[in-house]
Amino acid sequence: MMRIILLGPPGAGKGTQSQFISKEFGIPQISTGDMLRSAIAEGTELGKQAKGVMDAGGLVSDDLIINLVKERISKPDCANGCIFDGFPRTIAQAEALVDADIKIDHVVEISVPDDEIVSRLSGRRQHPASGRVYHVKYNPPKVEGVDDETGEPLIQRDDAQEDTIRDRLKTYHDQTAMLGGFYQDKSKAGGDAPEYHQFDGTQDIDVVKEQILSTLK
Ligand code: ADP
């Protein structure tokens, strides 16, 4: 059993690195952002409630997210663990994991300064069905505009406009950034707490991958 949390600002490379960790350890990636975007695409009640907040760069309510995550990790594919990508995003979400006795083994924080985030997020392209992430410059697909494995079209997300990116960064600094310190303190206290590790996310994708995988092994 291995449960991992990936922390970092939007665009830090959480989704990119999740895919490598998932392959290496055979555990699924749970991206609350991807789950919310599918709910929107399917037109469910959750999707309707989430859309406005997401387009404005804010956070979906803790209760909705916590229920979504609890339901997801009860599925059989999570029996050997999972990677949380984009969750928790508030102290309340982190506390909910403790209250529900969902034990975390590792917290991986990927740090990237704000000025780099904007160029990363405006060049990001995604294959919605698989969650695979590309970048027009830093990590281009083999053929422009299409997914390497399926040949299906890549999309740019609705929240990729520069002013929305700024709003999302503000939300991150106001509500999420403190989780790094939260887990760092817990890790130092030892006991049952997750181990905390920090990585410099401005390095090449392969370098970050190598550092994370060798730390987790
Ligand atoms: P990114 O990959 O850019 O960090 P995500 O795909 O994780 O963004 O999330 C997109 C949006 O979905 C967020 O801006 C937020 O509105 C919502 N969201 C995702 N995860 C959470 C969460 N754990 N708590 C609250 N809102 C969330």
Ligand code: ADP
């Ligand atoms: P997050 O899930 O944290 O929001 P992503 O994994 O979606 O971040 O990455 C954001 C964008 O930056 C994507 O277009 C991705 O291809 C690109 N990217 C990810 N890691 C790096 C890196 N180390 N160097 C340059 N670009 C990167």
